[in-house]
Amino acid sequence: MSDVEALKAEKAKLITEMLDMQKQFIDIEHKNGISGKDYYYSQEGLLKDYREVYMQKAMRVVELSHQIVGSSAN
Numbered sequence: 001m002s003d004v005e006a007l008k009a010e011k012a013k014l015i016t017e018m019l020d021m022q023k024q025f026i027d028i029e030h031k032n033g034i035s036g037k038d039y040y041y042s043q044e045g046l047l048k049d050y051r052e053v054y055m056q057k058a059m060r061v062v063e064l065s066h067q068i069v070g071s072s073a074n
Helices: 003-032 036-041 050-069
Strands: none
Touching (some): 003 050
16 A cells, blocks of 8 residues: 555545544434533533544544645645
8 A cells, every 4th residue: 555545544534433423423412402511511422522533633634635635734
């Protein structure tokens, strides 16, 4: 597997994980409702670190995209 292929595979894996997180979030929201307080301050389950984990994954996807095409995020 080439370096670009490895980067693309990592990017695809992260996107799949992000979509799974979104689906879980929507399922919880539809089942129980989610208040802003739950979303920002929850100390359990999916919501505990959702925003931070999702943002980290999203930023890594951006980095990988730049590496794949050989551009710079700056």
